[in-house]
Amino acid sequence: MSVSLPFFRYHPDPLATGSVRASAETCVCCDRSTGWIYTATFYTAQETNGNFCPWCIADGAAAERFAGEFTDAYGLDGVSEETLHEVTRRTPGFHAWQDPHWLVHCQDAAAFIGEVGYTELAAHSEALDQLRLDLRMDGWHDASQLEHFLTHLGQGASAMLFRCTVCDTHIAYADAS
Ligand SMILES: [Zn+2]
Ligand SMILES: [Zn+2]
Numbered sequence: 811m812s813v814s815l816p817f818f819r820y821h822p823d824p825l826a827t828g829s830v831r832a833s834a835e836t837c838v839c840c841d842r843s844t845g846w847i848y849t850a851t852f853y854t855a856q857e858t859n860g861n862f863c864p865w866c867i868a869d870g871a872a873a874e875r876f877a878g879e880f881t882d883a884y885g886l887d888g889v890s891e892e893t894l895h896e897v898t899r900r901t902p903g904f905h906a907w908q909d910p911h912w913l914v915h916c917q918d919a920a921a922f923i924g925e926v927g928y929t930e931l932a933a934h935s936e937a938l939d940q941l942r943l944d945l946r947m948d949g950w951h952d953a954s955q956l957e958h959f960l961t962h963l964g965q966g967a968s969a970m971l972f973r974c975t976v977c978d979t980h981i982a983y984a985d986a987s
Contacts, residue, residue: 815846816868819975820901820912820919824848827924829902830864837863839872851903851910854878864902873899885911886919893919906970906985913972913981920972920981927964930971934980937971941982959984 815830824830833847838860848862854876866872873879880903886894897912897919904910904922913920931938942960950956963969967986974981 815864818864818868818901819921820897821904821922823924824864824902827904827922829904835861837861837866839863839866839875848902850880850905852876852878852880853882867902868900870900881912882909884909886914888917889914889919904970908985910970911983913970913983915972915974915979915981916976918975920974923971923973923980925968925985926971926982927968928961929964931960931963931969931982934971934982937969937980937982941969941984945984 815824818824821827821829829848829850830846831849832845834843834845835847836843837847838858839862842863844863844865846864848864848867852858852862856876856878858876862872867880879898880901881898883894883898886897904925906925912922931941938960942956945956945959950959959967963984967984969982970985971980971982973979
């Protein structure tokens with residue numbers, strides 16, 4: 811597919827994740843119909859009455875004009891202020907049951923790959939191992955219950971998969987409805 815959307819370092823394929831879709835809708839920021847529209851979260855105290863094109867996300871125009879953020883800064887610990895602003899103000903957010911948050915690895919924000927089930931998560935065993943460890947530390951002490959939860963990801967609960975922009979390691983967190 812030869813779609814030339816703006817490049818988002820921390821959300822490389824917003825079409826695949828469903829955060830951007832083909833649409834004739836007009837962008838409420840630039841008033842243009844670019845053929846693409848943003849579909850996920852935007853946090854602002856202002857009335858927006860519609861959505862943004864990917865270009866107004868990429869250059870920061872939408873976040874600036876409507877004084878909002880696409881993603882909460884929660885979880886973005888230890889990254890530079892520049893990276894923090896790139897993720898929250900110039901990167902498409904994503905759909906999740908719980909408030910979406912970004913993962914950090916190698917002191918940089920990771921790239922959001924998408925919402926996945928067990929099969930896709932297991933294809934990145936390091937992400938599966940890390941999630942298992944995180945859940946155990948969160949209080950999942952019953953090993954068989956934990957394995958049941960993990961193997962049923964994709965049915966109700968799912969995993970949010972990211973890839974480190976520095977070392978390429980995959981990491982994930984669980985999103986439950
Ligand atoms: Zn626009
Ligand atoms: Zn890394």
